[in-house]
Amino acid sequence: MYITITPQKLGGNYSQGSGDFVGYLEKENEGLEPSEMEHFFNQYDDQISAEDVVKDIDGNTAKLKKTEPKFYSITVSPSKYELNRLQDSREDLKKYTRELMKDYVASFNREINGRPIRIEDIKYYAKIEHQRSFKGTDWQIKENQPYATQILQLKNEIRKLKTQEREGEIKSLQRKISKLEREAPHQQNGQRIVQGMPKAGNQSHIHIIVSRKDASNTFSLSPGSKHKASEVEMHGKKVKRGFDRDGFFQRAEKTFDKTFGYQRNFAETYKARKDFIKNPKVYFASLMKLPTNEKAIAFKMIKESGVPMLPSIPVSQAQLAMKAFNRLRRGVEVATKSSSIGI
Numbered sequence: 067m068y069i070t071i072t073p074q075k076l077g078g079n080y081s082q083g084s085g086d087f088v089g090y091l092e093k094e095n096e097g098l099e100p101s102e103m104e105h106f107f108n109q110y111d112d113q114i115s116a117e118d119v120v121k122d123i124d125g126n127t128a129k130l131k132k133t134e135p136k137f138y139s140i141t142v143s144p145s146k147y148e149l150n151r152l153q154d155s156r157e158d159l160k161k162y163t164r165e166l167m168k169d170y171v172a173s174f175n176r177e178i179n180g181r182p183i184r185i186e187d188i189k190y191y192a193k194i195e196h197q198r199s200f201k202g203t204d205w206q207i208k209e210n211q212p213y214a215t216q217i218l219q220l221k222n223e224i225r226k227l228k229t230q231e232r233e234g235e236i237k238s239l240q241r242k243i244s245k246l247e248r249e250a251p252h253q254q255n256g257q258r259i260v261q262g263m264p265k266a267g268n269q270s271h272i273h274i275i276v277s278r279k280d281a282s283n284t285f286s287l288s289p290g291s292k293h294k295a296s297e298v299e300m301h302g303k304k305v306k307r308g309f310d311r312d313g314f315f316q317r318a319e320k321t322f323d324k325t326f327g328y329q330r331n332f333a334e335t336y337k338a339r340k341d342f343i344k345n346p347k348v349y350f351a352s353l354m355k356l357p358t359n360e361k362a363i364a365f366k367m368i369k370e371s372g373v374p375m376l377p378s379i380p381v382s383q384a385q386l387a388m389k390a391f392n393r394l395r396r397g398v399e400v401a402t403k404s405s406s407i408g409i
Contacts, residue, residue, distance in 0.1 A: 333364035
């Protein structure tokens with residue numbers, strides 16, 4: 067499970083409203099029959115129009131400055147193993163979203179009128195998408211890049227040769243291109259993986275747009291707060307503040323596991339990913355203590371995620387060299403972060 071929380075992008079190239087973002091989330095509905103479309107939903111309703119989402123989010127921004135985000139985007143990306151546990155991706159992910167947003171409000175160390183924040187205190191809309199494309203930041207694209215560069219160079223040479231009608235040399239270069247296409251390390255359905263190519267398999271994931279202001283348009287609720295759960299004295303009164311991001315990510319996993327009876331492997335836990343980045347010695351020691359069958363699954367998951375594997379598996383604490391860990395971390399630190407706001 068990968069969850070990111072991203073503030074609304076502000077600046078000269080971005081709209082002050084939510085229209086652009088909501089429009090982006092409507093892209094998968096283009097060309098589909100009404101029965102095939104995915105609609106926005108929230109805690110209470112299943113079929114909410116994009117127009118209503120924009121109107122509601124943009125109308126809930128009282129006293130927010132132009133430089134402050136009006137909403138946050140939460141993206142929830144279950145792994146293929148988690149998706150395989152679902153019976154109906156559409157309905158099960160809706161069910162999970164509604165439970166997840168209870169975890170979201172529980173992670174605020176805030177009160178409204180002297181009571182903890184409740185689900186009815188927030189304004190959010192969610193949408194399920196079923197497609198993903200390879201991006202330039204994906205490890206498959208990066209590892210295929212040397213081949214892509216050579217192929218581009220050869221194609222440029224072919225363009226020049228075509229003006230000179232040098233057919234023999236052109237065919238030779240085309241054979242080299244075909245060879246490079248086959249040799250690229252990452253393929254999908256017999257094709258070299260390139261940026262923009264749709265990813266195969268079940269790619270269902272959830273986009274959530276949540277208003278910065280509470281449902282009454284009175285209180286500001288920021289999951290991007292730099293403050294962890296704490297109390298501060300303001301105007302002579304003690305005020306609770308902060309958002310527990312660690313707690314939110316951990317609750318999100320437990321809620322998924324409880325809701326769908328999922329047996330989570332160590333390698334796919336938020337704690338493991340965090341230890342991998344911040345304390346790799348602890349991470350690898352924990353990995354080696356797993357029962358044999360769980361360890362085998364863990365290494366399979368790690369390999370699939372693009373983490374470069376060591377030539378041999380360390381068998382003693384003395385072999386847990388920090389140099390090796392640092393090599394592992396450099397290549398995957400960005401990819402393994404669980405929040406774009408920061409862990």
